Amino acid sequence: MEKNNRAVVVFSGGQDSTTCLFWAMKQFDHVELVTFDYQQRHHAEIEIAKEIANEQGLTHHVLDMALLNQLAPNALTRNEIEVSNETGEDLPNTFVPGRNLLFLSFAAILAKQIDAKHIVTGVCETDFSGYPDCRDVFVKSLNVTLNLSMDDQFVIHTPLMWLDKAATWELADQLHVLEYIRERTLTCYNGIKGSGCGECPACQLRQRGLDKYLQSTDGVNK
Numbered sequence: 108m109e110k111n112n113r114a115v116v117v118f119s120g121g122q123d124s125t126t127c128l129f130w131a132m133k134q135f136d137h138v139e140l141v142t143f144d145y146q147q148r149h150h151a152e153i154e155i156a157k158e159i160a161n162e163q164g165l166t167h168h169v170l171d172m173a174l175l176n177q178l179a180p181n182a183l184t185r186n187e188i189e190v191s192n193e194t195g196e197d198l199p200n201t202f203v204p205g206r207n208l209l210f211l212s213f214a215a216i217l218a219k220q221i222d223a224k225h226i227v228t229g230v231c232e233t234d235f236s237g238y239p240d241c242r243d244v245f246v247k248s249l250n251v252t253l254n255l256s257m258d259d260q261f262v263i264h265t266p267l268m269w270l271d272k273a274a275t276w277e278l279a280d281q282l283h284v285l286e287y288i289r290e291r292t293l294t295c296y297n298g299i300k301g302s303g304c305g306e307c308p309a310c311q312l313r314q315r316g317l318d319k320y321l322q323s324t325d326g327v328n329k
């Protein structure tokens with residue numbers, strides 16, 4: 108088996124990571140998926156990730172990251188540990204600083220075990236949501252650290268790093284999966300698949316990007 112052609116995609120079942128999945132399937136001979144179960148606000152995320160993995164016939168590793176809840180700010184600052192949505196804000200209240208650091212590190216350990224050189228993640232600096240460990244400089248730095256830590260030559264790929272949401276839809280279209288991603292993925296903070304609730308920040312960002320992309324193709328395709 109040619110090691111250089113094996114990849115692990117960090118996969119959440121959302122628009123970005125599903126686009127990365129199809130990007131990876133074009134680039135690499137063998138693709139496996141890893142999803143982190145940190146008791147997301149909506150367990151539907153995990154189910155949708157499983158569904159897509161099954162449909163694409165890909166091996167899907169779901170890793171238990173419930174320990175993140177122990178570190179979540181709300182759990183630390185309150186007597187009762189509550190991980191449900193309380194404010195409808197942008198971030199799940201299970202958000203932990205450094206989360207992407209952990210996810211990419213675990214993805215690399217998995218990659219080592221399944222003999223994959225490539226790690227693909229949908230992090231993005233353009234729609235930067237305030238997570239320093241989603242920035243390009245961090246990913247490059249971690250790549251060096253991971254290589255040193257395991258004496259390996261991993262390559263972390265970030266195909267969406269410099270794309271805005273419209274450009275991410277464009278990439279999906281180029282990969283011939285625009286409709287699939289539109290209908291099958293879950294981005295909505297209220298747990299509604301496809302075009303979602305239409306009101307939460309994630310839905311609005313997704314829809315604005317789609318509108319912008321579709322407008323830009325108007326008159327080109329028709």
Ligand SMILES: [Zn+2]
Binds near residue numbers: 306309311
């Ligand atoms: Zn929504």
